[in-house]
Amino acid sequence: MVIGAVVAAVVVVGGVAGVAVASSVGGGASSAPSAPQSSSSSSSSSSSRSSSSSSGTGTEGFQDPAAPEARSTATPVSVSIPAIGVRSSLEDLHRGAAGELDPPVDWDSAGWFSDGIVPGEVGPAVIAGHVDSPTSAAVFFRLDELVAGDEVRVRMSDGSTRTFTVDRSERAAKAAFPTSDVYGPTPTPQLRLITCDGTFDTATGHYTDNLIVFADLSSD
Numbered sequence: 001m002v003i004g005a006v007v008a009a010v011v012v013v014g015g016v017a018g019v020a021v022a023s024s025v026g027g028g029a030s031s032a033p034s035a036p037q038s039s040s041s042s043s044s045s046s047s048s049r050s051s052s053s054s055s056g057t058g059t060e061g062f063q064d065p066a067a068p069e070a071r072s073t074a075t076p077v078s079v080s081i082p083a084i085g086v087r088s089s090l091e092d093l094h095r096g097a098a099g100e101l102d103p104p105v106d107w108d109s110a111g112w113f114s115d116g117i118v119p120g121e122v123g124p125a126v127i128a129g130h131v132d133s134p135t136s137a138a139v140f141f142r143l144d145e146l147v148a149g150d151e152v153r154v155r156m157s158d159g160s161t162r163t164f165t166v167d168r169s170e171r172a173a174k175a176a177f178p179t180s181d182v183y184g185p186t187p188t189p190q191l192r193l194i195t196c197d198g199t200f201d202t203a204t205g206h207y208t209d210n211l212i213v214f215a216d217l218s219s220d
Helices: 179-183
Strands: 076-081 086-093 110-113 123-128 151-156 162-174 189-201 204-218
Touching: 076 123, 086 123, 086 151, 086 179, 123 179, 151 204
Parallel strands: 086 110, 123 189
Antiparallel strands: 076 086, 076 151, 110 123, 151 162, 162 204, 189 204
16 A cells, blocks of 8 residues: 555544544544444455555544443553554544544544443444554554454553454445444444545545444453
């Protein structure tokens, strides 16, 4: 992947269209779901980003997150993914004016949707990150290499670690972001990792797709 031009609007964490991020991820934001269904088990798909003359923020298009009802005292402070060499502190991410998820400020840091589910609580917690910056690979550049069984470890503010096991990954067009699958209620504690994917559109300054990794809590 060639990394180049600077992106102008971010929609969802990790460059997802459909979850608009306000700084360099593209894709239109949509209104938050009124009654999302429980997450479905879409078939796994390995995603490959196509080379382009420019590079996006990797966090546009994170579709309309819905706020949860319960909150935990402990909050996530860092995430590590041994299989792809990720070790990052976590920024707090919030919804933008259009209802989209704003991306992390730091290219090399992931972010947690802090208005949503706390990792380890019942429901889908969301962590997003850029795939690249205008000059180099970013925190979730290798997210597409994750396979079922890989671990994602979330360190909490109380010193505990909540470990999730990857179930599958899904590539989705930002224009058809699977909001219910990503943000809808689930019967167990789950985790979503989101970044940008697909082809970089030089006309819009955004990637065309989002990569979403689905994981389940395995220990806390």
